[in-house]
Each structure stands twice: as structure tokens, then as C-alpha cells.
Amino acid sequence: MSHVNAVAFSIVVVSFLAVTMIGFAAARWRPAEDPMHLNEWGLGGRGFGTFVTWFLLGGDLYTAYTFIAVPALVYAVGAAGFYALSYTIVVWPIVFIFAPRLWSAARERGYVTPAEFARGRYGSQGLGLAVALTGILATMPYIALQLVGIESVLTVMGVGGSSANPIVKDLPLIVAFIVLASYTYLAGLRAPALIAFVKDALIYVTVIVAIIYIPARLGGWGHIFGAASAHLKTVNPATGKPFGSLIVAPSGEWAYATLALGSALALFMYPHAATGVFAARQRHVIRRNVAMLPAYSLALGLIALFGYMARATPAVNAGVKAGGGNSQLSVPLLFEHMFPSWFAGIGYSAIIIGALVPAAIMSIAAANLFTRSIYNEFFNPDATPAQETRVARLASLVMKVGALGFALELNKTFSINLQLLGGIWILQTFPAIVISLYTVWFHRFALIAGWASGMVYGTIQAYRTPGGGQAHFGASTAPVFGHITYIAIAALAVNLVVAVVLTPIFRAIRLPNGYDETRAAPHPADSADGASVTAGTGGA
Amino acid sequence: MAQSAPAGKRPVTRVAVAVLLLVAMGGTLWVPIYARSMPKLGDFPFFYWYQLILVPVVAILCWLCSVVLKAKPTSAARPRDGGGVRK
Numbered sequence: 162m163s164h165v166n167a168v169a170f171s172i173v174v175v176s177f178l179a180v181t182m183i184g185f186a187a188a189r190w191r192p193a194e195d196p197m198h199l200n201e202w203g204l205g206g207r208g209f210g211t212f213v214t215w216f217l218l219g220g221d222l223y224t225a226y227t228f229i230a231v232p233a234l235v236y237a238v239g240a241a242g243f244y245a246l247s248y249t250i251v252v253w254p255i256v257f258i259f260a261p262r263l264w265s266a267a268r269e270r271g272y273v274t275p276a277e278f279a280r281g282r283y284g285s286q287g288l289g290l291a292v293a294l295t296g297i298l299a300t301m302p303y304i305a306l307q308l309v310g311i312e313s314v315l316t317v318m319g320v321g322g323s324s325a326n327p328i329v330k331d332l333p334l335i336v337a338f339i340v341l342a343s344y345t346y347l348a349g350l351r352a353p354a355l356i357a358f359v360k361d362a363l364i365y366v367t368v369i370v371a372i373i374y375i376p377a378r379l380g381g382w383g384h385i386f387g388a389a390s391a392h393l394k395t396v397n398p399a400t401g402k403p404f405g406s407l408i409v410a411p412s413g414e415w416a417y418a419t420l421a422l423g424s425a426l427a428l429f430m431y432p433h434a435a436t437g438v439f440a441a442r443q444r445h446v447i448r449r450n451v452a453m454l455p456a457y458s459l460a461l462g463l464i465a466l467f468g469y470m471a472r473a474t475p476a477v478n479a480g481v482k483a484g485g486g487n488s489q490l491s492v493p494l495l496f497e498h499m500f501p502s503w504f505a506g507i508g509y510s511a512i513i514i515g516a517l518v519p520a521a522i523m524s525i526a527a528a529n530l531f532t533r534s535i536y537n538e539f540f541n542p543d544a545t546p547a548q549e550t551r552v553a554r555l556a557s558l559v560m561k562v563g564a565l566g567f568a569l570e571l572n573k574t575f576s577i578n579l580q581l582l583g584g585i586w587i588l589q590t591f592p593a594i595v596i597s598l599y600t601v602w603f604h605r606f607a608l609i610a611g612w613a614s615g616m617v618y619g620t621i622q623a624y625r626t627p628g629g630g631q632a633h634f635g636a637s638t639a640p641v642f643g644h645i646t647y648i649a650i651a652a653l654a655v656n657l658v659v660a661v662v663l664t665p666i667f668r669a670i671r672l673p674n675g676y677d678e679t680r681a682a683p684h685p686a687d688s689a690d691g692a693s694v695t696a697g698t699g700g701a
Numbered sequence: 702m703a704q705s706a707p708a709g710k711r712p713v714t715r716v717a718v719a720v721l722l723l724v725a726m727g728g729t730l731w732v733p734i735y736a737r738s739m740p741k742l743g744d745f746p747f748f749y750w751y752q753l754i755l756v757p758v759v760a761i762l763c764w765l766c767s768v769v770l771k772a773k774p775t776s777a778a779r780p781r782d783g784g785g786v787r788k
Contacts (some may be wrong), residue, residue: 246752250759251729254722257763382744407738408748414732422730445771459756466749636735 166318166497172506173318173513176363177337180356180514184344187351197547202349202554203529204440211453213354217522218437218450219457220357222428223249225310225516226303226580228364230465232641233488235468236481239393239405241413242467247421249458251426256453260429261444262598266679268439273434274526276534279593281603284675286538291612291673293534293588296432297560299583300527304564307516307523308334309489312568314509316484317493331569337517342561345521346554349442353521360518363511365460371508372463375470375499385466390475412645416638419647427537427649430595432526433519464492468671471495485514520561528556578634582623585637585649589615589656605675607663616658622648718766725759 170269191208193201200207209217227245234242263275272278273442276296280289311334320333344352376382386407393405409417428434441447471477471491480494481487496508532553537544544552567579589612626648641651668674728734729752738746750782 240748243752246756247729247732250752250755251726253759253763254725257722257766343742385747386744408746409732409736410732414736415738417736418732443766448763448767452760452767455756455760455763459753462753462756535731583787 164605166502166505168502169497169506169509170318170320172503173314173510174181176359176507176510176514177340179338179357180517181344181647183353183355183359184341184348187344187355188348190348190351190355195546197550199273199529199532199546199553200271200548203525203532204436205350205354207268207440208442209354209440209446210442211449212488214437214441214446214450215453216357216361217350217354217440217600218434219454220360220515220518221363221433221437221522222519223457223461223515224303224307224519225512227461228512228515229310229313229489229492231465232305232471232492234470235465236471236491237404237468237488238496239389239407240409241405241417242468243409243462244417244424244464246458246462247417248424248428248457249461251421252425253451253455253458255425256429257448259595260447260451262436263435263594264438264441264447266598268444270679272353273439273529273533274432275430275590275594276432276530278679279590279597280534280538281610281678282597282601283593283603284677285605285609287609288593288605288612289534289538291609292593293530295586295590295612295616296530297527299587300432300523301560301564302567302579302583303433303522304520304560305567306577307520308338308564308568309514309577311337313487313489314493314512317480317490318509323431334568335565337513338520338561341517341521342524342558344411345524345557345561348693349554350436350522350525353518353525354440356514356521357518360511360514363507365514367508368460368463370504371467371470371496371499374401375467375495378499379470379473385469385473389469394473409637416645416647419650420638423588423647423649423653424584425597426591427584428654430587430590431523432530433523436522436526436529467495468493470499474498508656520564524557524564525553526558527560528553531556576636578623581634581637583653585619585623586616588649588653589619591653592657592660601677601680602664603660604664604667604672606667607660610657611656611660612661614659616650618655619648619652622651714769718769719761721766725762728755729759 183604191206193200193206231242231245233244236242263278266272266278266282267275270277270281272281274293274296276289276293279292280286317331376385379385390407393407396401396402397404406413429438438447441450444491468491471481471494474495477491477494480498481490484490493509493512496505500508532549536552536556537549541548593608596604599606622639623637624633626634626636626639637648638645639648639651640646735748735751738748740747742750
């Protein structure tokens with residue numbers, strides 16, 4: 162780790178340059194009649210078909226941080242880390258149910274973000290603001306974590322990381338982010354959509370080669386599972402309990418299931434996921450994609466197994482120990498020790514480009530949120546499309562600079578804690594978005610009160626949870642009524658109970674409810690299967 | 702979430718889609734089904750190969766749902782559908 166691996170580094174630089182050219186060229190891809198419209202910059206013209214949407218959503222949701230953090234968790238605790246696979250399986254039937262409806266609602270009213278739907282559905286600026294702020298707050302640390310993913314690769318390559326000079330240390334990250342920010346500013350969603358092709362090709366090649374080549378070198382899967390099992394059984398001196406287990410224990414099943422369900426429900430509440438959905442050309446594109454996107458889940462499942470491969474490689478264990486017990490280094494170290502330099506370079510490129518694509522989409526999504534739900538709503542209701550686009554471009558820059566500041570200034574634990582909180586927070590917008598697709602029974606103020614209760618409960622509960630050597634924010638699960646439960650799910654329950662109890666009360670005291678603009682709309686959008694967001698819902 | 706299949710389809714279609722999706726979700730979230738090491742497939746404990754195989758299974762279930770929903774409603778179902786679209 163002390164000296165720079167020249168071959169791997171050159172390959173990373175070449176792929177970064179190639180991707181940069183693609184990013185700038187994307188401004189001329191599928192040229193728009195009026196590029197200064199948020200539908201163009203922020204949603205790539207709302208015209209992506211099945212093929213592009215598949216790459217875009219896959220490139221968007223399966224981030225570099227996932228590729229680093231999931232195997233790192235499996236490396237550290239074993240089977241419990243596999244909830245990530247369950248989560249990315251169960252997410253697809255759930256998305257199949259509601260995403261087409263959300264798409265239709267957005268298309269009918271020209272919404273660019275889910276916050277506008279919540280606002281329009283209840284005629285409530287406050288609810289729209291709550292959803293938008295939650296989205297921006299949850300996205301910022303998520304972008305920062307993409308940088309953490311890049312950093313762990315750079316550390317293993319011997320670039321930056323170890324230098325004492327702070328400028329030299331962070332220079333590669335800063336350069337990468339400036340370049341990313343410029344082509345996102347110029348080309349909008351078209352840039353990450355086009356780069357996603359390269360990202361996914363690299364990821365799939367790396368995964369397929371690794372899953373065949375590494376076990377053969379390590380002496381087969383029997384040996385890999387054996388080595389992992391032996392480690393997980395040993396007692397962790399810090400806790401006095403085993404490190405983990407190869408199979409989820411009965412006491413861990415509830416945590417496993419709630420983590421999978423909670424993460425799956427939360428995933429499409431993130432603004433960047435909604436951006437990928439809204440950019441689709443037709444309603445059916447989304448359904449067809451749901452049947453094809455599990456290919457990424459399979460890749461994720463195989464990547465999770467990298468954690469065990471890393472555990473079965475003594476040199477990786479030594480490297481992780483040398484890196485201060487940072488298990489996030491396990492996958493880059495695995496590549497370094499198992500692959501020839503040139504292929505390790507391909508693997509590193511996959512992770513780095515895998516960080517750039519989601520970071521770009523996240524910053525665009527957050528910029529859309531700011532523009533439509535804050536700037537338009539509170540500062541300039543009569544903004545022209547060109548003004549909106551200009552504001553969104555600037556907002557995307559601010560988001561990226563903010564995330565860079567996060568990653569460089571604050572310590573890594575802080576970003577990870579915030580991302581954990583982000584998952585809890587973002588799920589609190591579920592009632593205002595998904596449940597509201599089906600019913601407007603809730604009173605708008607009851608929804609806001611429920612959201613606030615869920616946010617407060619979730620934050621306090623996460624703060625009070627020790628673990629992993631930290632006194633606070635130590636784990637995303639906590640005991641609730643005697644069961645270890647994902648805090649986000651418990652907070653969602655609090656949220657729903659408050660909203661359900663307050664709705665009849667608010668109605669009884671005749672608190673004014675808002676006008677649902679989504680009901681009044683004609684339905685020109687993609688009537689092919691005749692479905693409408695407003696069909697068959699209860700009235701308020 | 703059973704009534705979640707879009708309006709404008711025959712009840713039979715909607716029930717079929719709901720059942721397929723519930724099977725997909727139940728098979729993933731009911732952890733006791735697969736939290737075991739036997740039977741092994743090669744060197745893979747059950748816990749791992751079950752989940753890896755579940756991925757294509759769920760993909761196929763979703764694909765079936767998408768095909769069923771794409772199919773044009775039969776003429777007998779049309780008048781009722783028209784009523785269900787806009788309220």
C-alpha cells in the first residue's frame with residue numbers, strides 16, 4: 162500500500178478520461194428543442210426507453226458505496242450483512258406496485274420530483290417542503306459516501322491517502338469532483354445516463370471474472386465458507402460474543418427482515434430513484450424494467466460474497482488490520498492481492514465510475530427538489546423554465562461542493578452516521594408519497610405531524626443506540642417491544658399511528674384541508690393501460 | 702396492497718398479480734424459510750443459494766405480472782374498465 166501501483170493507476174486514469182469525454186459529449190445526445198427546461202436538464206427529456214432506463218436506474222441505485230460497504234459488512238459480521246441481498250430482491254415487487262402510479266401522477270401534472278406530488282395531492286406547501294427537505298437532507302451524506310468509496314480505492318492504490326500534505330492527499334478527489342460537477346452542470350441527467358453504460362459494463366465484467374477466478378485461486382468455495390465460518394465463530398474480545406455467524410440466528414431474523422423491508426420501502430423514496438423513474442418515456446417501461454433490474458441484485462449478491470473471499474485471503478486480513486481495522490478496505494485489497502495489476506485497475510475503475518454516476522444523479526435530483534419545492538414555491542412562483550434550469554444547475558453545484566466539504570472536513574464516521582439517519586428519515590415520507598397514491602383519506606396536517614414524529618423518534622432512537630465502539634449511532638437496529646428492529650420501520654409505525662389518530666381529530670375540529678389538484682386533471686399520460694392515479698381512491 | 706394492481710383490469714388479473722407479488726415478497730421476507738445451512742448446493746449453504754436463486758425467480762414473477770397487465774383486456778371486461786378509470 163506504500164507505493165503507487167503504476168499499471169492499475171494508469172488504467173484508472175484512462176477510464177476516468179474516457180468517462181469525462183462521454184460526460185461532455187452527452188450534452189449533444191438526444192438533443193432537445195429547448196435545453197433550458199427542467200424536463201430536459203433534470204429528467205433527460207422524459208424520453209428514456211426500456212434499455213436506457215435499465216442502465217440509468219441500475220447505475221443509480223447500486224452505488225459504489227454499496228459495492229464497498231455490503232461486502233465490508235459481510236466481511237465483518239457474516240450472514241447479517243446479506244440482508245442487502247434480500248432488500249434488493251424484495252424492492253422490485255414493491256416498486257412494481259407503486260412506481261407506475263407515481264410515474265403517471267408526475268407525467269400528468271408535469272412534476273419533476275415526488276415532493277411536488279405530495280404538495281399537489283394535498284394542496285399543502287408545508288407537506289411539499291417537508292418531503293423536499295427530507296430528500297435533500299438524506300441525499301447530501303449519500304453523495305459524501307460515494308466519495309468515501311472512491312477514497313478507499315485511492316488508499317489501496319497508494320494515491321493520496323497516505324500523504325501528510327492535506328492538499329496532495331485530497332487532490333485526486335477534488336479533481337474528480339470538479340470534472341464531475343462540470344459535465345453534470347452542462348449535460349444534466351444525460352451525462353450520468355450515458356456514463357452508466359460504461360459503469361455497468363465494468364461492474365459486470367469485474368464481478369463475473371472475480372466470482373470465477375478468485376475462488377479457483379483460493380481453493381474453492383468450500384475453503385472460502387470454511388475460513389469465514391471459522392473467523393465468525395471466534396469471540397470478539399471487545400464484546401465477549403462471536404463476531405457473527407454464517408447463517409442468521411433465530412434471534413436475528415426479525416432484524417434481518419425489517420432491515421430488508423425498511424430499506425426496500427425507503428429506496429424509492431430517495432429523490433435520485435424517483436428521478437430515474439420519472440425520466441422513463443412510458444408507464445410500461447417501468448414495469449418491464451422491474452423484471453429486468455434484478456440482474457443487478459444478482460451482481461450485488463455475488464459482490465456480497467467478496468466479503469467471504471476477502472476473509473479467506475490472509476493478505477487482505479493483514480491489510481485491513483494495518484489500515485486500522487477498516488473493513489471498507491477489504492474489497493479493494495482483495496482486488497489488489499488476487500488480480501494482476503491491469504485487471505485490478507479495471508476493478509478500481511468500476512468502483513470509481515460507480516461512484517460518479519450515482520453522485521451525479523443524486524445532485525441532479527436534489528437540485529430538482531430545491532428548484533421546484535423551495536425556489537418555485539417560496540421565492541419565485543412565476544419562474545420561467547429557463548430560470549428554473551439555471552437555478553437547478555447552480556443548486557447541483559452547491560450540493561456537490563457541500564458533499565465534498567462533508568467528505569473532506571468531517572470525519573468519515575459522521576458521514577456514515579448521517580447516511581444511517583438518512584435512511585430512517587427518508588422512509589418518513591412514505592405515507593405522503595406512496596400511501597397518498599392510493600388514498601387522500603389522511604388530513605394534510607396529520608401527515609405533517611406524523612412525519613415530524615417519525616423523524617424525531619427515529620433520530621432519538623438512532624442517537625441512543627450504541628455499537629461498533631461508538632456510544633451513539635452505533636447500529637441501525639434497536640430493541641422495540643423485545644425485538645431487534647430496524648429503527649426506520651419503528652419510526653414509520655410511529656409516523657402512521659400519529660397520522661391515523663390525528664386525521665379524524667383534525668377533521669372533527671374542521672381544520673381546513675387542501676385541494677387535491679391531481680384529481681381534477683385530465684389523463685393524457687400514457688393511457689395505454691387505462692390506469693390513473695386518482696382512480697378508486699377515497700375522498701377527503 | 703392487494704388492490705394495488707392498476708384499475709382498468711379484470712379482477713382475475715388483479716388477483717393473479719397480487720398473488721404473484723405476495724409470493725415474491727413473502728419468499729424474501731419470511732426469513733425462517735431460509736435461515737438454515739442444509740441442504741447444501743455444492744459448497745453453498747442453503748441460506749446463500751436460496752437467496753441467489755430467489756433473484757431470478759422474483760424477476761420471472763415480476764415479468765409475468767408485467768405481461769399479464771400489458772395484455773389487452775377482453776371485450777367483455779371493457780365497459781366495466783371504462784367506469785373504473787375516472788371517478
